[in-house]
Amino acid sequence: MPRLVAAPDSLPRTWSVAWQQSAFRYRLLLTLGLLLVLVANLPPFFAWVQARPGAHLPDPLLALLPVQDVSWPIFIIIYLSVGATLHYVLPRPYLLLRLLAAYWLMQVCRVALLALLPLEPPIGLLPLRDPIIDTFIYVAAGPITKDLFFSGHTATVVLLALGVGPGRRRQWLLAAAAAVGLLVLVQHVHYTYDVVAAPFFASVCYWVAGRFGQAGTQ
Structure with missing residues (x-):
């Protein structure tokens, strides 16, 4: 794999600079291709996950939370977060590459763990329907609950x-992540273990993606 050389500090890390590097073009196109392959294979995978039996996990914290349908707050927070982050990273091609690679790796980790750990949904679950993901990716006859x-x-x-770097923007997004984590528990679509583990996997995938993209801080 060709080595990606970071743009000199004297040059703006713009798309015109990044696209001149064959290593950047190769890694960006490779990452986009891997994401497309992943998306194409998710519907049959989730159909298999949904059909197989799994185990119920004891979750004392979840048992204390009243069940409420908070789908709209969850997706408002998520898509506002995505929009704010895209506004920041789109002019920064190396950072965009790192985030895309980290997202792909994170989804591969989820696929592997879902395959290895068959679970039944928490008691009292209210289905969470994503108006975008469920329409274009999962495309399932019923809600995906496993x-x-x-x-x-x-x-x-x-x-x-992690992608936006230190500062107030990161603080707001971390608060948004905490809110999403709490809300998915309120709706009982995840166990507490699922939410607690999420930051660890996101951090590891972001770190590994930094080695892949040599993105650095922008």
Whole structure:
């Protein structure tokens, strides 16, 4: 794999600079291709996950929380977070590459863990329907309720917070991630373990993606 050389500090890390590097083009196109392959294979995978039996986990914290349908607050927070992050990273191609690679790796980790850890949904679960993901990716006849360990919604917002770098923007996104984590528990669509594990996997994937993209801080 060709080595990606970071742009000199005297040059703006713009798309025109980044696109001149064959290593950047290669890694960006490779990452986008891997994401497309992943998305194409998710519907049959989740159909298999949904059909197989799993185990119920004891969750004392979840048992204390009243069940409420908070789908709209969850997705408002998530998509506002995505929009704010895209506004920051789109002019920064190396950082965009790192986030895309981290997101792909995070989803691969989730697929592997879902395959290895068959679980039944928490008692009292209220289905969470994503107006975008469920329409274009999952495309299932019924709601996906066994998409459990780890919480992809929480991990995604944590990943976005890591991508924007230190500062107030990261603080707001970390608060958004905490809110999403709490709300998915209120709706009982995840176990507490799923939410607690999410920041760990998001952080590891972001770190590994930094080695892949040599993105640095932008």
